[in-house]
Amino acid sequence: MKYCSYCGHSVSRRIPPDDDRERYVCDSCDHIHYENPRVIVGILPIWESQVLLCKRAIEPRKGYWTMPAGFLENGESTADGASRETWEEARARVVDPKLYCVFDLPYINQVYVFFLADLSAPEFAAGPESLDVKLFDETDIPWEELAFPVVRTTLNHYFSDRKEGVYPTRNEAIYFKRPVAT
Amino acid sequence: MKYCSYCGHSVSRRIPPDDDRERYVCDSCDHIHYENPRVIVGILPIWESQVLLCKRAIEPRKGYWTMPAGFLENGESTADGASRETWEEARARVVDPKLYCVFDLPYINQVYVFFLADLSAPEFAAGPESLDVKLFDETDIPWEELAFPVVRTTLNHYFSDRKEGVYPTRNEAIYFKRPVAT
Numbered sequence: 114m115k116y117c118s119y120c121g122h123s124v125s126r127r128i129p130p131d132d133d134r135e136r137y138v139c140d141s142c143d144h145i146h147y148e149n150p151r152v153i154v155g156i157l158p159i160w161e162s163q164v165l166l167c168k169r170a171i172e173p174r175k176g177y178w179t180m181p182a183g184f185l186e187n188g189e190s191t192a193d194g195a196s197r198e199t200w201e202e203a204r205a206r207v208v209d210p211k212l213y214c215v216f217d218l219p220y221i222n223q224v225y226v227f228f229l230a231d232l233s234a235p236e237f238a239a240g241p242e243s244l245d246v247k248l249f250d251e252t253d254i255p256w257e258e259l260a261f262p263v264v265r266t267t268l269n270h271y272f273s274d275r276k277e278g279v280y281p282t283r284n285e286a287i288y289f290k291r292p293v294a295t
Numbered sequence: 296m297k298y299c300s301y302c303g304h305s306v307s308r309r310i311p312p313d314d315d316r317e318r319y320v321c322d323s324c325d326h327i328h329y330e331n332p333r334v335i336v337g338i339l340p341i342w343e344s345q346v347l348l349c350k351r352a353i354e355p356r357k358g359y360w361t362m363p364a365g366f367l368e369n370g371e372s373t374a375d376g377a378s379r380e381t382w383e384e385a386r387a388r389v390v391d392p393k394l395y396c397v398f399d400l401p402y403i404n405q406v407y408v409f410f411l412a413d414l415s416a417p418e419f420a421a422g423p424e425s426l427d428v429k430l431f432d433e434t435d436i437p438w439e440e441l442a443f444p445v446v447r448t449t450l451n452h453y454f455s456d457r458k459e460g461v462y463p464t465r466n467e468a469i470y471f472k473r474p475v476a477t
Contacts, residue, residue: 120297134368149367192466
């Protein structure tokens with residue numbers, strides 16, 4: 114950020130009055146530009162004993178498998194946003210999404226809100242951001258080709274919870290950062 | 296938003312390529328300025344049979360009672376942010392916050408992430424954003440002087456759950472908007 118989005122003048126980093134951390138503040142109109150974490154919403158869609166995953170058609174992690182998920186938009190609830198992403202990426206509809214995992218990723222300023230939901234029918238297809246969409250048995254999960262640590266963690270929780278038949282909502286902070294390939 | 300925070304030129308509302316909703320887009324560098332919901336984190340602090348509430352020293356709803364809560368900052372987990380707000384507003388420390396309520400407020404583009412936690416000691420004081428901080432028995436809750444609908448809903452859930460001794464994590468969208476006083 115270099116310019117004030119309200120008046121167009123330059124901004125600089127300083128601690129505003131009554132605050133205790135640096136913000137971008139306009140050098141002309143003094144407007145404070147707060148920056149806050151963003152929310153990613155998604156669903157682990159279930160059909161009988163299988164889970165639905167999408168192969169990413171876009172970076173980051175193009176070609177790797179993930180759950181349908183994306184940024185929460187203004188004006189929608191987390192469950193509605195997760196259902197929208199499931200339609201956009203997997204062309205699938207779900208029934209009554211239940212809050213399942215809230216993951217904090219403070220190192221990238223993101224909060225993941227994942228739901229668990231049955232597909233309303235075994236119907237799905239690759240949306241524009243997916244190369245492929247597929248139902249997987251537990252034994253066929255491509256563990257080495259998962260896109261993000263949160264996907265692995267969610268799948269581990271799901272298969273473990275399924276043995277007990279209880280799916281408690283979980284909250285975890287994940288500090289792992291994938292090493293950058295050199 | 297009137298100006299691009301990257302290059303300082305004017306922005307206008309249009310639908311970017313491969314998107315389906317209007318965004319602020321720079322008329323010069325084409326940078327897309329996404330706007331997303333913000334996360335508010337808070338705690339319902341418990342001491343024995345009482346709950347800790349803060350009387351707001353700032354607008355909106357100055358003089359009304361609320362739980363310690365505020366905007367999640369970059370670089371912190373939801374539980375850490377909630378604990379920070381509890382210190383800032385109530386000068387109180389809590390033990391092991393447990394995810395309790397995730398409320399969607401799509402009409403104001405906010406997601407509330409509330410935790411339940413015991414105070415580590417019955418020690419608290421008004422921080423700079425509070426006029427007063429007090430422990431309340433269920434029978435003494437100032438129901439008519441609560442600051443926000445999410446506070447009322449959280450307290451209702453808590454006192455109901457306490458009867459059962461189980462505190463499941465809840466997720467609800469709240470569409471109520473307080474009427475503006477005329």
